[in-house]
Amino acid sequence: MRRYLVVANRTLGGDHLIDALQERIGQGPCTIHVLVPASHTSSGAFWTEGEAMAHAREQLDHAVARFRGLGLEVTGEVGDASPVRAVGDVLLRDTFDEIILSTLPPGASRWLQMDIPSRLARAVDVRVTVISEEAPAPTRA
Numbered sequence: 001m002r003r004y005l006v007v008a009n010r011t012l013g014g015d016h017l018i019d020a021l022q023e024r025i026g027q028g029p030c031t032i033h034v035l036v037p038a039s040h041t042s043s044g045a046f047w048t049e050g051e052a053m054a055h056a057r058e059q060l061d062h063a064v065a066r067f068r069g070l071g072l073e074v075t076g077e078v079g080d081a082s083p084v085r086a087v088g089d090v091l092l093r094d095t096f097d098e099i100i101l102s103t104l105p106p107g108a109s110r111w112l113q114m115d116i117p118s119r120l121a122r123a124v125d126v127r128v129t130v131i132s133e134e135a136p137a138p139t140r141a
Contacts, residue, residue, distance in 0.1 A: 002030040005090060005126075007083055008102035009036050009056060012063040014133045017102045021072065024098075032067055033094065034076035036060045037086040039110075053078060083116050084123055091124060099128045106132065 004024060011017060012034070024030055038049070038056040056078040067074040079086025087099065101117055103109040109132065111117075117130045 002028065002097045003095065004030060004032050005087070005094075005096040005099045006032055006034045006063075006102065007037070007087060007099060008034070008063075009039055009059055011102040011104060011133050012036065012059050013066065014102065016131050016133050017100075018066075018070070020100060020102075020129075020131050021067065021070065025070070025072065031073040031075070033090070033096070034060060034063050034067070034074060035079050035086055035090055036063075036076070037079050037081055037083045039081045039083070049081075052081060083111060084119050087120060087124060091126070096126055099124065099126050101128060101130045103130060103132045105134060 002024070004021075006012075006017070006021070008017060021032065036056040036059050038052040060076045060078055064074050064076050077090070079089055083101070099120065101111070101120065103111045103116075106112055112132070117128060121128045
């Protein structure tokens, strides 16, 4: 049975992630472990660690329920604010066939600006696949 580690925060509800998971389901039996780094949201200049943890927990709970609704075997946890450290912590106690890193679109993604995909790929011995939400289509007046 293949095992996938999904790393996401704000994009956990995205159709791009559901599509990626359904593709993997089509390849055979699998389990998913969702890791939500407790990073602060961009919705304000001030935030607390408690707010970041609560937001991450809420994201995790919604994602686990949605993924289970697809028939997936899912576990999950909230991790360190740094996605690279959070993944490292999980890999100390578990193994996976692939890490799926879900981000906002280029330009909007803080993780892409911080080069998290490359940093993560250098830090781990597991295939890292980056999937991004599509940028919203421009509106016409």
